[in-house]
Amino acid sequence: MDEQGVKVKNPWHRPVVIFLAAVIIVGIIIMVAISVVQNKPLHQKYKYGIVLDAGSSHTSVFIYEWPAEKENNTGMVRQKHTCNVQGKGISSYSANPQGAGASLQLCMEEAKQKIPAHRHPETPVYLGATAGMRLLRMENEEASDKVLDSVAHSLKSYPFSYQGARIISGQEEGAFGWITVNYLSKNLRKPTGTLGALDLGGASTQITFVPQQNIESYDNSIDFRLYGNDYHLYTHSFLCYGQDQALKLSMGKKLESTLKADETDPTELRDPCFHPGYNFTRTVPNVFNTPCMKEMKLANETFFHVGLGNWSQCQQSIRKVFNTINCPYSRCSFNGVFQPSVYGDFGAFSAFFFVMDFLNLTSDNLATTKQKLAAYCSTPWKKIVENHPNIKEKYLSEYCFSATYILTLLEDGYKFTSNNWKDIRFIKKIGDSDAGWTLGYMLNLTNMIPAEAPDTSLMPYGGYVTFMFLFSLLILVLLLLVYFYFRRSTRTAQKDII
Numbered sequence: 001m002d003e004q005g006v007k008v009k010n011p012w013h014r015p016v017v018i019f020l021a022a023v024i025i026v027g028i029i030i031m032v033a034i035s036v037v038q039n040k041p042l043h044q045k046y047k048y049g050i051v052l053d054a055g056s057s058h059t060s061v062f063i064y065e066w067p068a069e070k071e072n073n074t075g076m077v078r079q080k081h082t083c084n085v086q087g088k089g090i091s092s093y094s095a096n097p098q099g100a101g102a103s104l105q106l107c108m109e110e111a112k113q114k115i116p117a118h119r120h121p122e123t124p125v126y127l128g129a130t131a132g133m134r135l136l137r138m139e140n141e142e143a144s145d146k147v148l149d150s151v152a153h154s155l156k157s158y159p160f161s162y163q164g165a166r167i168i169s170g171q172e173e174g175a176f177g178w179i180t181v182n183y184l185s186k187n188l189r190k191p192t193g194t195l196g197a198l199d200l201g202g203a204s205t206q207i208t209f210v211p212q213q214n215i216e217s218y219d220n221s222i223d224f225r226l227y228g229n230d231y232h233l234y235t236h237s238f239l240c241y242g243q244d245q246a247l248k249l250s251m252g253k254k255l256e257s258t259l260k261a262d263e264t265d266p267t268e269l270r271d272p273c274f275h276p277g278y279n280f281t282r283t284v285p286n287v288f289n290t291p292c293m294k295e296m297k298l299a300n301e302t303f304f305h306v307g308l309g310n311w312s313q314c315q316q317s318i319r320k321v322f323n324t325i326n327c328p329y330s331r332c333s334f335n336g337v338f339q340p341s342v343y344g345d346f347g348a349f350s351a352f353f354f355v356m357d358f359l360n361l362t363s364d365n366l367a368t369t370k371q372k373l374a375a376y377c378s379t380p381w382k383k384i385v386e387n388h389p390n391i392k393e394k395y396l397s398e399y400c401f402s403a404t405y406i407l408t409l410l411e412d413g414y415k416f417t418s419n420n421w422k423d424i425r426f427i428k429k430i431g432d433s434d435a436g437w438t439l440g441y442m443l444n445l446t447n448m449i450p451a452e453a454p455d456t457s458l459m460p461y462g463g464y465v466t467f468m469f470l471f472s473l474l475i476l477v478l479l480l481l482v483y484f485y486f487r488r489s490t491r492t493a494q495k496d497i498i
């Protein structure tokens with residue numbers, strides 16, 4: 001047959017092949033475009049921030065890190081490192097302010113090591129001081145200014161971007177604690193409820209939550225707009241009701257009542273909140289060296305602090321530090337402070353966690369918690385020390401008092417009941433990060449929580465993977481189809497030739 005007479009059809013010229021080829025090319029372009037948008041940038045760059053929590057009992061340095069491109073997304077900031085400053089809190093340096101700044105050196109040197117050097121100049125560093133410094137300012141403003149100057153001077157000597165050292169207010173402390181726990185729990189962009197925050201420090205305690213009732217006092221109300229949602233928060237900080245100050249208040253009241261009963265100076269303070277067999281010599285000024293109480297002058301400078309180990313008597317004595325008589329609102333917690341009914345789940349951190357975790361009381365109901373605590377408080381001091389040789393004696397001796405104080409504060413003070421006791425979660429960390437006010441403080445000061453919801457990536461990661469997989473499968477099928485079609489056409493053409 002004459003070859004010229006046969007028209008060999010080029011299969012690439014068939015409309016169906018052209019169509020399939022076009023689909024494949026468009027598909028590849030879409031896949032490349034999506035992976036570029038989804039994975040931008042390919043190399044994660046991290047940014048850092050440092051917050052110093054200058055608490056009444058001690059100072060901690062927190063280093064946070066977050067991917068530079070995703071700083072406005074909830075839950076992206078995580079705690080990279082913490083360092084506990086040696087010694088007591090900065091308010092204890094009132095007689096030696098230089099010591100306050102010097103105390104930060106080791107932890108700040110550590111921060112220099114932990115953060116890549118090229119990021120140092122852009123890394124903000126903030127210091128927030130809480131109740132210990134609020135009390136010092138009340139007692140001696142000049143001394144508190146000197147301590148703040150000293151820590152500011154010290155922080156400025158590091159290569160970071162110094163952003164200030166100040167005493168934060170109780171409202172800020174409560175509100176930023178709430179932001180931290182809800183940011184870390186990724187509650188802020190979801191329609192689900194939020195987590196209330198309970199913080200028990202050494203010198204103050206905070207309660208913050210979204211209430212169902214109206215907030216009757218202006219001072220206790222805070223409004224936020226975060227990621228496009230409005231939050232109307234109740235918050236209160238009780239100065240002098242952290243566990244160290246509450247112990248002083250309670251001992252001061254007992255010394256007063258012993259004095260009244262005996263009409264002679266007490267040489268012995270019989271305390272139901274300490275274990276039987278506990279006997280410690282204390283000085284009177286050591287109890288009254290706080291602006292939280294009126295000073296009581298006693299002829300004796302020292303007294304014996306003797307333990308009785310009686311939980312119910314201990315609770316009776318602690319109730320005396322809460323004034324529940326006067327309430328100028330429809331309802332109060334204590335000391336005439338307005339509080340709506342507690343509502344929703346709560347995260348209870350700092351000393352709430354340290355104490356309840358040590359005593360294994362984080363997951364019992366209220367009745368069992370009381371029973372276990374009563375048994376613990378009546379355990380002889382000698383046995384307690386034998387059982388826990390590695391725990392600091394100061395902490396060990398005070399767990400019975402502290403846990404009884406926690407129960408009384410939560411039940412009589414904040415009005416939790418046996419029904420909603422299970423809504424309190426005693427927590428230290430959420431993920432890698434500590435619960436506390438510092439993260440919320442930094443997020444706020446760096447504007448990392450926008451008022452309106454930021455743009456998100458094109459689709460969630462799971463959706464992206466599924467999409468790419470199915471699309472690749474489709475393209476493979478189309479390629480096979482083209483291949484077989486091409487082969488069949490060629491064979492037909494060859495047969496035609498033969």
Ligand SMILES: O=P(O)(O)OP(=O)(O)OP(=O)(O)OC[C@H]1O[C@@H](n2cnc3c(O)ncnc32)[C@H](O)[C@@H]1O
Binds near residue numbers: 132201202244351
């Ligand atoms: O918030 P403020 O009131 O300024 O105080 P703070 O920030 O220094 O308070 P913390 O939460 O660090 O600690 C609260 C209390 O818990 C105590 N504490 C810390 N670690 C503890 C542990 O392991 N066991 C028992 N108590 C602990 C500490 O001495 C304080 O009295």
Ligand SMILES: [Ca+2]
Binds near residue numbers: 055130200201202350
């Ligand atoms: Ca604190």
